[in-house]
Amino acid sequence: MASDLFCTDLVRRFGDHTAVDRVSLDVPAGTFFSILGPSGCGKTTLLRLLAGFDRPDSGEIQIRGARMNDVPPNKRPVNMVFQHLALFPTMSVGDNIGYGLRRQKVPAAERTRKIARVLEQVGLPGLEDRNPQQLSGGQRQRVALARCLVLEPTLLLLDEPLGALDLKLREQMKVELKHLQKAFGTTFVYITHDQSEAMVMSDQVAVMRQGRFDQVAAPETLYRNPATPFVAGFVGDNNRLSGDVISVDGDLVRLRLQSGEEVAGRIAGEGIATGRRADLFIRPESLVMNGAVPDGYSRMQATVTTTLFDGANSRIEAGVADQTIFARLPQDGSVSNLSPDSAIQLGWDPQGATVFAGEPV
């Protein structure tokens, strides 16, 4: 597959601070690519480099093979959905969408036709004459998308556009954005700090931290095989247990926790050797409890602190020595009446836990 966006070693510094630090990326045509990271990780700076509102100090940006570094934003085949949408308040919905078409000198009749069609595609037929201020949050979102998509850009950049919506609408828009991307076939580059948005919508996700990419992979790979402890902790919920390595056997490793318990997990990073510190990550949903623990699983005794009921996401909070651990309660109600301070056995498949070398103490 040809790549729509290809960047090599992008660097952008602000004084002493390196906001984007040797980032390379390759986005194949027609994919939904997300850049996921906490606020301040440099993802907005990266997006503005791609849009042309900022210039890299070094490195190269190529769109469909053409070098973009010196192309001004109005000449790039790239459009952007801004964080606060930036719909022009002095124009109607139709004029907002027609703005880019007028710049391309599209004749009036064809313009009207295109505006009507794109509005239909985003599910807002016939709203041309409304004012953006009269629309609901979700509708404005779609107008902002339509305004870009009508120009059929090579690349659509989205700067956390769902942030301003309330929870329920956000869930709905996630699914809809994914469908729209598939329907239009446009390449999307989406930045967000919300891992659920990235996971649900994307074909590929880049996890960004302190200006660099920690891992670029499909959502499921990020979830099952995180490449760094940061990815393991940032993508999905995870419990972190620190201990000393006591033995290494193939891709499995055994750790002794502070409580003295011995647990096992799969080696996921470099630098693990007997006697060194290591961190084991195990997801709440991978934990089984009490009688349900099969043979060959790693086991551990814990003390229930409290039960957190949250429908399908109900969990217990338990203590192991001075560490806190969360475990998902089975949906069938097979485990119930866990009173605080009762002892509980937790177990997991060692292949489902990832172990990284811990920071030297």
Add this chain to the structure above:
Amino acid sequence: MRSSASKLSLCLLMTPFVLWIVLLVLLPHLQMLRVSFHVRESWDTVTLGLEQYQNFFSESYYWRTFVRTGVMSLFTTFLTLVIAFPIAWYIAQLARGRAKGFLFLACLIPFWASELVRTYGWMILLRESGLFSTWLQALGLADGPVEMLYNDAAVIIGLVYNGLLFMVVPLVTTLDGMDENLVEAGYDLGGNHWTVLREIIVPWAMPGVVSGCIVVFMLTLGSYLTPILMGGKDSAWFTEQIFTQFITRFNWEQGAALGVLLLVLSSVIVWLGLRVTGQNLRKVMG
């Protein structure tokens, strides 16, 4: 009990407002309107008639000055807008931190001096024995003293100078509230400098533009000192004629009629400006 208390407070607060607006604004203007229809037959008898207005239309000096004042005021307003807009844009969007506050204050400083002082300053610069003339001669660009005062260009320089503040302040206020992303979106969707300015920035700034233009136009139309002191023999200003009727000739009836005409002119142009731009007085002034 509550309702009577609130009625009382309404009355108490309404009284000063009504006294002010009725005694100082409405009644005097109605009286001026009435006097403008007076025709003086002898020193103590008057009848109603249109004589003052007939004078205005039959005396070409009156209506020519009237038209001239209106046209020059419109031109001055337009020029002030064109000069002030880039400055306001720079202060609102490009300048940052201390520079922003400093430049904004710098725009206000000339207005710590009265119109008279400002006009006087321009006279010192522009007149035959003035600084520009001396400098031109020193540079060898002129052979003898150059008179730059007492012509229409000088009047317009002075009038624009007087109006700048009242244009810059509302423009900065509206442009300051403009989200940078709107401009970026304009470029991102393929616009260039000119189209972004025309389609996004100017429509956004419209309330500020209209409010600045109204104030500058009113000030210019009603100005007296600048055209008198900087204008030439044949660059008469309409306010000057009103002044002459009242102070020199004691012809109040004629003066009142000229005053009413000036008021009508200013109201009509302000109203037209609001209509054309789709703004309303409350939005742009309040």
Add this chain to the structure above:
Amino acid sequence: MIRSVPRSAWFDRIYLAYLIIFFIYLALPLTVTAVFAFNDASFPSLPWKGFTLDWFFADGSNGRTGLFHDDGLLSALWVSVVIAFWVTLLCVFLGCVNAILFERLEFRGKEFLYLVMLLPLVIPGVILGVSILVFYSGMANSVSQQWGIELDMFRPGMPLVVAGQVAFITTLCTLVIAARLRKFDRQLEEAALNLGATPVVAWFTVTLPWLLPSIFGAAAMAFLMSFENFNTTVMLTGSDTPLTVALFNRLREGSTPVLNAVALLLMVGSALLAVLAMGRGSTRKAG
């Protein structure tokens, strides 16, 4: 055109040059006026003949009369101060009352009355002066003719000047104070009532302190506008001429550096007042 959009170097250079020329245009007339107040020549023009303070302090013995020995100008200055004082007092009072009326109370025809309140902004100053002259002076004339009673306060003079200036400065004060009142969080007042204050006490302890910066700002503005006004004043002034009218009369006779000295004094006075009002406003905001 904004920082994030690439511009050509030429565009930036022209823009910068424009800014510099603009601020020179702004500063030049005032600078020149101020500088020539110190020129040791009897006419404010080049060449520069040396520095002197004669135009401020000379007592007339060397043929020059400085500003501080010029009785005509000094008395005109005093007249201006008295007028400005009364105008400020009246306008700030009216401005406060109007602001509360339009921001806090609901009554029939409020929108319309608000527009009426804005009217003085779209009436040329000369017309305001003329209309007040016609109404009050005309009234004094008729009363004198019919009943032989002399209503001197309605003849051109200080009271009419104050009336004419109050007519339009009140609108400006109202706008300044109302803008601040609009930003006031009414819950603060409700909190005061909730904590046991009476409405009047709540007003004086919570709302008024909030309004103070704008009241000081409005007062400074009213004082300056009154002091500098010419168009309305010239129509209404009697024998006691205020400073701007006196200066204008002098200027028509011919300019002398004494006028520059007065101009400089006015500039310094206005600047001090503006700084005072701003400082007062910002300390209030901080505290």
